[in-house]
Amino acid sequence: MGGRSRWARGRIVASLAVLTAGLLACHSAVPNVLGGAGSLLETFLPWLGPAVALLLVLALLRRSAVALVALLLPAAVWGELFGGMLRAEERGPHDIVVLQHNVSDENADPAGTASALIESAPDLVALEELTPSAMPIYEAALAADYPYRAVEGTVGLWSKYPLSDIRPVDIKPEGIKEEWSRGVRSTARSPWGDIAVYVAHLPSVRVRWNGFSSGRRDESAGLLGAAIAAEQLDRVILLGDLNSTLDDRGLAPVTSRTGSAEGDFAFSWPARLPVARIDHVMTRSATVTDVWTLPATGSDHLPIAAGIELTP
Numbered sequence: 001m002g003g004r005s006r007w008a009r010g011r012i013v014a015s016l017a018v019l020t021a022g023l024l025a026c027h028s029a030v031p032n033v034l035g036g037a038g039s040l041l042e043t044f045l046p047w048l049g050p051a052v053a054l055l056l057v058l059a060l061l062r063r064s065a066v067a068l069v070a071l072l073l074p075a076a077v078w079g080e081l082f083g084g085m086l087r088a089e090e091r092g093p094h095d096i097v098v099l100q101h102n103v104s105d106e107n108a109d110p111a112g113t114a115s116a117l118i119e120s121a122p123d124l125v126a127l128e129e130l131t132p133s134a135m136p137i138y139e140a141a142l143a144a145d146y147p148y149r150a151v152e153g154t155v156g157l158w159s160k161y162p163l164s165d166i167r168p169v170d171i172k173p174e175g176i177k178e179e180w181s182r183g184v185r186s187t188a189r190s191p192w193g194d195i196a197v198y199v200a201h202l203p204s205v206r207v208r209w210n211g212f213s214s215g216r217r218d219e220s221a222g223l224l225g226a227a228i229a230a231e232q233l234d235r236v237i238l239l240g241d242l243n244s245t246l247d248d249r250g251l252a253p254v255t256s257r258t259g260s261a262e263g264d265f266a267f268s269w270p271a272r273l274p275v276a277r278i279d280h281v282m283t284r285s286a287t288v289t290d291v292w293t294l295p296a297t298g299s300d301h302l303p304i305a306a307g308i309e310l311t312p
Contacts, residue, residue, distance in 0.1 A: 010064020014071075017055050021073035024048055024081060028249060039205075039214050042247040043276060046265065049078050082265075092289030094307025095192060096123040100279050102201070102241040103127050103134070104299035105154070110134040113297040114141035120294055120305055124188065125158040126239035128201040129299075153181025155199045157239070162189045163197075171200060171223040173216040183224065187233065192310040195286075196233040200224050200240035217243050218250040225253025228284065236284035237308065241301065245276050258282035261306065266291045268302045281306035 023030070027045060030038040052074045059067035099122035103113055107129075114137065117125055125146060127138065131154070138156075139149070146158035150166040157163070169183030182201040187194050202224070203216040221242070228236060238258055246255055260282045267274030274293070279301055281288055287309040294303040 010059055010062040010067035013055055013058045013062060013064060013067040014069075017052070017059075017067060017070040017074055020048055020051055020055065021077050024074055024077040027247070032249070036214055039244070039248050039250050042249060043245050045245070045247050046082050047275065048074070049082065052078060092307060093309055094289050095310040096190070096308050097305055098122050098124040098126070098237065098239060098281055098308060099294070099303055099305045100126045100239040100241075100281055101297070101303035102129050102279060102299060102301040103138075103297070104301065105129040105131045105134075106300075107134065107298040109298040110137040111141055113299065114138050116295065116297050117303060118142065118145055120303075122305060123160050123190075124197060124237070124239070126156070126197075126199040127158075128155050128182070128199070128241045130154045130156055150184050150186040150197075150199075152184035153179075155182050155184055155201050155240075157184060157186060157197055157199045159186075159188055159197075163187065164189065169198060169200065169224065169227050171202065171220045171227070173203060173219040173223075175216060176203075182220075183227070185227070185231075188237075190310070193235065194233055195235045195237055195310070196231050198224070198228065198236065198238045198240070200238065200242070202241065202243045204243050214244070214248075214250050221251050222253045225257055228254065228257050231284075234285045235310065237286065238280070238282040241279050243278050245278060246280065254282070258284050259288065261288040261291045264291055266293050266304055268293060268304050269300070271296045271300050271302050274302060277304070279304050281308070283308060286310050 027042050030041050032038040056071055142158045148159040148163040150157045150163050152168045163186040166186040169185045171183040172180050185198050188197050202220045205217050206213040266277050268277050268279040289307045289309050291306045
């Protein structure tokens with residue numbers, strides 16, 4: 001049989017495999033100075049898995065032994081980072097269930113959205129992108145099951161537990177001049193003791209021709225992280241649309257102070273074809289045991305629910 005041997009063919013594919021492994025293993029080393037490349041990579045990091053699959057197809061077509069061996073590297077790294085999310089497991093123990101949903105300011109059916117959320121019977125419900133016209137509809141629909149609420153600007157919390165010490169959380173970046181209030185904090189009086197509950201909606205990011213624009217989001221994340229660091233109560237629950245995944249270094253001021261479950265991808269955006277989980281449930285001095293998505297509503301985000309263990 002003529003031509004180069006299987007060990008001589010496919011070196012470009014092999015090189016791409018090694019590069020992919022490097023991006024997966026050392027994503028934090030990719031600098032943000034050039035169009036926010038590091039944050040953009042980290043936002044969609046799990047999607048390097050399909051890239052490995054594509055390289056496998058190319059390696060098979062090229063009948064390249066060196067490429068197939070090289071592909072073991074990115075496959076192993078991806079499996080270490082995300083393989084656990086592919087295993088179907090029963091949901092872990094929890095004391096409460098919470099729900100997070102960006103309901104969209106263009107939602108044409110807020111009443112239907114509220115009804116769908118109530119069906120999952122969470123103990124706490126956090127909503128973002130509340131509009132003046134939709135607010136009375138959500139209030140009326142949720143009042144019977146959630147008699148306590150804390151609303152500030154376009155974000156709100158509805159609770160089965162009494163709420164107190166309700167106050168806005170200033171996460172507004174300096175560059176925004178118009179009225180803008182997207183953070184609220186309250187104390188939930190639960191059977192397990194007082195819990196500081198934060199609801200936040202960080203600014204959107206943009207992918208433009210010149211890169212990934214996340215400056216305002218990152219500034220807002222810094223303010224939110226500082227507020228959580230200064231929180232006097234030990235137990236904290238954060239619910240919100242943080243406009244990125246937990247791998248994104250731009251959320252480090254928040255992720256360094258709180259934790260979440262990583263047992264499910266639970267992609268929440270966009271609702272029609274979810275590619276990333278940008279809606280989050282995070283805790284301090286408590287454990288998020290599971291995160292999962294709920295069926296679509298009239299929003300461009302999917303609702304996410306999470307079980308939280310409050311007992312030591």
